[in-house]
Amino acid sequence: GQQVMQIPQYQHVQEGEDFTTYCNSSTTLSNIQWYKQRPGGHPVFLIQLVKSGEVKKQKRLTFQFGEAKKNSSLHITATQTTDVGTYFCARSLNDMRFGAGTRLTVKP
């Protein structure tokens, strides 16, 4: 129960294009966390969203939490080759449930 569905599974963009990944839940989430995993690396925490409608920015990354707290998105403006990796959303309650991840590749 309380799975988080993440789309798309893959995204290939040209450097400079924007990128968005979406995370959806059928139930209300208490919080949502975002992680990035570089190829061959391990997941690294990016941010946590807790409040309804919350928007947080980290340089070119914008994170949103839906008003109903059932969905979230990560948007990257003007992608760079350093953005390559898999982006995961995760909800934490008594256990941690990760979305399947969106694998981003960037063509220089």
Place this chain on the structure above:
Amino acid sequence: KAGVTQTPRYLIKTRGQQVTLSCSPISGHRSVSWYQQTPGQGLQFLFEYFSETQRNKGNFPGRFSGRQFSNSRSEMNVSTLELGDSALYLCASSLGAGGVLDTQYFGPGTRLTVL
């Protein structure tokens, strides 16, 4: 502050054997969680230990077990290995306060191959 460390980094075993993986959390972190990552199933939660007690458990068979020591270091054991157990096993530590899993800091993982 040193990060999460996991040993060994790579391991090759044969079916039927057992394996023990080790994880040392960030100093001051009392919660240690274990995850299995495979291309097909993604990142799946195995269990979480806090103050030497298993606090949460994922949906894995009893062949997967763990423990935590008084210094917060944790070990994970898999008995009677199957081919499908080949995966990257990640350990993550967190402060663990409040009973809710907070920000997870992951180790580099142990790559287990079962032949």
